[in-house]
Amino acid sequence: MLLLDRHGPKEDVWERAETLCQAETNFVLTPFGAIAESPLVQTDLRLAALLEPNRALDEVTPFFDRLDMIVVHFPSAADGRGFSTARQLRQAGFKGILRAFGPLISDQFPQALACGFDEVEIIGAAAARQPVEHWMEALKRISFLYQRDYGAQDSIPEQRLARAAHV
Amino acid sequence: MYLYDEFDERLVRERVAQFASQVERRLSGALTEDEFRPLRLKNGLYLQLHSYMLRIAIPYGALNARQLRRLAHIADVHDRGYGHFTTRTNLQFHWAKLKDVPSVLGLLADVGMHCIQTSGNCIRNVTADPFAGVAFDEIEDPRPVAELIRQWSSLHPEFEWLARKFKIAVSGAAQDRTVMKSHDLGVRIVRDAASGAIGYRILVGGGLGRSPMEAQVLRDFLPREDLLAFLEAALRVYNLAGRRDNKWKARIKFLVLDIGVEVFRARVEEEFARIDKTKANANPAEEARIASFFASPPYESLPEISRSLEQAVARDEELARFVGNNLTRHKRKGYAALTISLKAIGGIAGDISSGQMRAVADLAELYSFDEARVTYAQNLVLPHVRLDDVPLIFARLKEQGLATANVGLITDIISCPGLDYCALATARSIPIAQALSQKFADPARQKDIGELSIKISGCVNACGHHHVGAIGILGLEKKGAESYQITLGGEAGDDYALGELLGPGLPAEKVPEAVERLVAVYLARREAGENFIETTRRLGLAPFKTAFKEIADAVA
């Protein structure tokens, strides 16, 4: 397993549990279904939900206040639904941590960040074959994007405008 | 023509370095073939039957002399001296080596070209009307919006891992010349009848392949400023809902079919309403910057008719045929758009040698304001030639074997590479095209037959557009041998229609005879002024089926 954000690898503080009552710590990551079904709100419990890519946005938005983190599952590297899911969650106002989880490849790291993810968790053989350097190098490869409003960097159209205003 | 600024150039150069690193990681084993395949495809690199194939993007079909010369150089140094133009107006080199591809990409970047998203499950190279900017029936030049879409779709972080490929075409003329209705998404520039404002009609859900479908209207009139936000909404709905479990049902056309165009439209509109337009749409200043590259070239004021051309035509029968078939009306008096047929009799449709590329580069530079275009019919266009210059251009083309006067005629055959190159093919398609071309070679006969499109694919993927050919030919495997199904009545433009099957598959050697029979039915039954497709519509399939059956029965 490999957990990374834009600064590098990090420790995973989240405990995985199938249901909320199984949790032993105060940082619990559980399937979204388990949270949606449990009415009980324990104030000191930090909650994270694992979201399958086919979950409709409307089902999730009512839980935004209760969730510190949403983990979006990527069943395979080629299945890019999670990128749009992240975009929709951010657009709908989710301010917590967004994590991409699955057998991603390092070239997808900047795409994940641009779509609103904060971190990626890579599992299985994909994590073993792709060392941390690959992921960090991937972030430096493409300096600027054409798309406006994807990521923190100024997009190419915005930079063009800024430059035109200068001359 | 659009020229890269430092931002475009940096992005393409960085993309080259990124691909070089992907190749390195593949060779070291850090990436498996399953992981690497989509990465190489997104960079236009296929593994074919004999070798890798590199597909180079020619956005909306536009090329200049420098680019053509660079392509010729790559053909000579890194390939086998030729390239192949495709129905999506890209250029393919069929003998690429993986280890050389990064340096070839560097050579392309030097002249403002790339292979980004020419394959793979992402937004593909955008195509447009080959007569953009010169067509007399144009509402507005589609190239600025095509270039805007090219930039917006390039390396889009959200849409690089779609369920399946996504093809966009743009047209700004009264007549569709892009096969728009076979695209995943079509952008048609229209004028709103009430307000007179220019905007877009958006079509969705077209596609050929194993289950051909006709695109339907998604939005009848989209204000021009909302284009990118609307595209983002449509792509997001597709990215989330397109089928991931079955690649044969993953194109957007199946989603539209499954939920119905109304439900699909409602979902797109719902997403569109949520998007912050001020952030998603293009800035008007940026649109204006792009549009400025497509200003009209400095045309001369010329008389409508060229006396020198008329005199030359009167002297030279071949030139007369060329002028009759290969010139298209231009919006400016005294000019024409000249189509260079890549369908020499018995040749390979869409193939062009490095020498021919250089010759076309010279002609574009000297006579067409440094512009050439690629058409979906696998031909080239010199978009603005003076009528006075046509005899000279014709003579130069003739030296290069490029003066075939058959545009739109029965020997102007569209053909995919088929099993001679393609790993997915079930049968060869080029030899069928060659045999037909030879059978109908006689110019007088071609003229008598008139406008007729033959389109050939080597498997159900339909890269050769056989569904929309007046005569469509599909190569399949039957009992361990190549076998060809023939369809009739397909049309690519505004009267879009899918051809209907005439009967059982035929062996290769019977195909020319069968086509000849179909043509004979037309010649015998046509009414004055009626072309092939009009006759098939009036008569229906029956008389053609009867003629076809005689051949099919003889085979059986």
Added chain:
Amino acid sequence: MAAAKRPELPAILIANDLREGEVVFATLEGWTRDPRRALVVQDERAAEALQVFGAKEFLRAKVVDPQLVAIESAEGAPRPRHYREALRALGPSVRPDLGKQADFQI
């Protein structure tokens, strides 16, 4: 590579070289570009060994798309029985000047 159905014998193993893309044929000493030097297997055990070799070479990032293909027992270069594999082993039929057919005058 999935354990595909074994083709009829005799057979040869065809693949594409990962780095170059060129069609290559398995021999006792590795791979060759020359179809005339392809190892022809006549029995089940040898065919299986060849298939295992192909799968290993695929995992080692040497070749892609390794396939055991049935051939006709012809003189000179072994000729695949199926027209697809025959084209793959020879080159494009419309360009006799290119591919194996030209490189090795087959």
